[in-house]
Amino acid sequence: MVYVTEKSPLLAVSGIDFAIRPGEFVSLVGPSGCGKSTILSLIAGLLKPSAGHIRIYGEPVRGASPRVGYMLQQDYLFPWKTILGNCLFGLKMTNRLTEENRNYVDYLLGEMGLAQAKHLYPSQLSGGMRQRVSLVRTLAVQPEIMLLDEPFSALDYQTKLQLEDLVWKTLKSHAKTALLVTHDISEAIAMSDRVLVMGRNPGTIRREIAVPGEIRRELPFTAREQPGFHEIFRTIWEELKTEEEGGIPDG
């Protein structure tokens, strides 16, 4: 379970209070600058909350932990390391380069269709492949919680849709708890069980929207074609619009 209450000196985000159940997929949507990424950094232990607590399975977060995996907006693979070297990096950093874990990385690379690319360098792969490698690098240390910081935003539309399905399937089959930050409303609905709509100045959670079962159960791509999808889209859209209109006097 993740529990967040936070208040920073710049008051980036305030009064954030939510919990994620194990295995649940939750999305944070909101205008840029609403502190979505700040929340991820707090949960990842990269930032310390000025006030409040973050707990993972009841334990307070103290610095980065291999229990939390983080996928960045771009792949940020080290160009001087091979694909395999990049994937093993997390294990190396956490001193867990065992034979068993190496095999696990091999298995993950195979699962992502990257087995052939093992000894290539990142510059030799396409953007979509690189982001898949980045997913393997994150999964290699076997985190329980995945934080996804707009991981599809730098990809072209087709690749993005394919990767959404792949990430969704992978996270479900590995029973990971996930928190996705995005500004793409339909991506949020298609992938998650619950959508948290945020407002800014300071960042707060304005509304929580549960995604109905028939959309939840489908792959992100087909979820978009389910009845009811558009109603949720419109609800979130309206919510963000009122936020934007309400935000104009401050801005």
Place this chain on the structure above:
Amino acid sequence: MADQVRPTARSLQRAQAEEAPLETEVFARHARRERRLKRFVRLTQWVLLALFFVLWEIAGRNGWIDVLLFSYPGKVGELLIAKLKDGSLLPHVWATTLETFAGFLLGTVCGAALAALLWWSRFLARVLDPFLVVLNSMPKVALGPLLIVGLGPGFASILGTALAVTVIITTIVVFNSFREVDPNYVKVVRLFGGSRWAVFRHVILPASFPTIVSTLKVNVGLSWVGVIVGEFLVARIGLGYLIIYGFQVFNFTLVIMSLFVIAAVATFMYQAVAFLERRMLRPK
């Protein structure tokens, strides 16, 4: 460039034998034009060089210029051959080369190490910032006399001058490249709980490696400045010493010969480092 063009041209010619599509013809035409231009540039360079030496020789022999001051290629060549034969030149070349080599290597290593120290301690970086700016702005060879007093007249102070010229600029350039590393790469290491040392070792250093290697190249040139000035001031051996000696005894043939030797050795050294750079930074 021709090396890259040729195999393609050949394979295209083979394709041409079967059928000649427009792109093959256009490319062949382009390649021909490019080759002709390249040959013309080379030819012009050689002609210019030959013209310069011939004119200089004629002007010298006919007394159009003061031979005592400007000598002429024939005399310089004679002296060079004589000095090579009696073996009195090589020790000078060797001494200067060694000093320059030590200078740019040490300068790069010390500069990079200092940059690492500044990266490590943000406090130190902020404290030293104005001092670095002042040191970088001042002409380092002006420190020559102080270095001689401090390090004694000899190898140490020549190396000191070369170091003074190279270290500060290396520190600044490398430190800047350390700071310009995309913070998201640092984030990756921190997310896996990596230490500050891990960040340096796995991100900062490899990401800045190309910059460090290219400062090596810049430092070759700077190191020559430091070494020659150092030799002007104190040396009893070296090409800089030969220049000053030639100047003092009014043997300008010796001065000009030394200049040519410096030009040759410096170019060779620069090309060697440039070659090394290409080898080390070969794209993957």
